Amino acid sequence: MDAPNDDARLGFGKMGYGCKHYKRRCKIRAPCCNEIFCCRHCHNESTKDRHEICRFDVQTVICVICDTEQPVAQVCSNCGVNMGDYFCVVCRFYDDDVDKGHYHCEDCGICRVGGRENFFHCQKCGSCYSFGLLNKHSCVENSMRHHCSICYEYLFDSLEETTVLKCGHTMHSDCLSEMLNHDKYCCPICSKSVIDMSKIWRKMDEEIEETAMPEDYRTRKVWILCNDCNDTTEVLYHIIGQKCSHCQSYNTRMISPPTVPQ
Structure with a gap:
């Protein structure tokens, strides 16, 4: 039988090994705990104290074809197999699934x-x-x-x-x-609307028009801050909501209590 050529040796076992995160023909030795894992994500998910591995600190890998431990490199120094068709020496990263379109930024x-x-x-x-x-x-x-x-x-x-x-x-x-x-439409960080809310605002217009306030409250005004345009304005108070007169948004908050105009 003829000996396998270089291309066959490099490609041996491609896409046949790895974990749920990556297809690769090597494992890594974690520098933080000296244990062996399929990848850094497997390490981070399995450690009880939730410490995370720094990808740049990985120094040795283990070829899963011949079980040889060696310094980080793309090709196994013992059996000559590609331990990952995509390889980044900076990130110590291997992946056989090149269809993902890997690139190092x-x-x-x-x-x-x-x-x-x-x-x-x-x-x-x-x-x-x-x-x-x-x-x-x-x-x-x-x-x-x-x-x-x-x-x-x-x-x-x-x-x-x-x-x-x-x-x-x-x-x-x-x-x-x-x-x-769950009907949450505001950014949790800045409170701005995350989608086009114009249809909902029109519906609120209709609800306000159909919902009369008690006579004591019909002339009361309130200062509001609009979360969408950051405008501050005084508007008529309504229990359903306060509309920003600048951008027409109801994503507002009261910054003063309702008061009767003097």
Whole structure:
């Protein structure tokens, strides 16, 4: 039988090994606890004290084909297999599923997925965004370098899909869907509306028109702050809600008690 050629040796076992996070032909030795895991996410999910591994500190990996432990490299020094068809020496990252479109962003300092040609790095927000958001999103300083306001997972290197809200703040897409399913339409961070609320505002207009206030309250006014446009104005008080006279939003809050005009 002929010996396997170099290409066959490099590709041996591709997509046949790994964990729920990545398909790869190696495991890592965690520098923090000296234990072996399929990947850093497996380590972070399994440690009882919830300490997390720093990807850049990984120094040795174990080839799952021949069980050889060795310094970080793409090709196994013993059996010659590719331990990951995508390999980043900076992130100590391996993945056989190259269809994800991996690329290393120098500005982010980590590997991303989705294809470099499809993303740009926003310097102010501090992360890579889809080109569909280029010049079409509100920039917030380091908006991705914080925790999701719903599940509190750190967003910058999260495996879950994230969404940029109209206000520029970010959260997991699934968390946003769950929030909307519970009829919560304001950003948990800045309280601005996260979707087009014009239909709901028109419905509130109709409800207010059909709901007369008691005579003692019909002329009472209140100062409001609009969460959507940040305008402050004095309007007639109504139990259903107070409408911003500037942007027509009902996403407002009273900043004074209802009073009778002098």
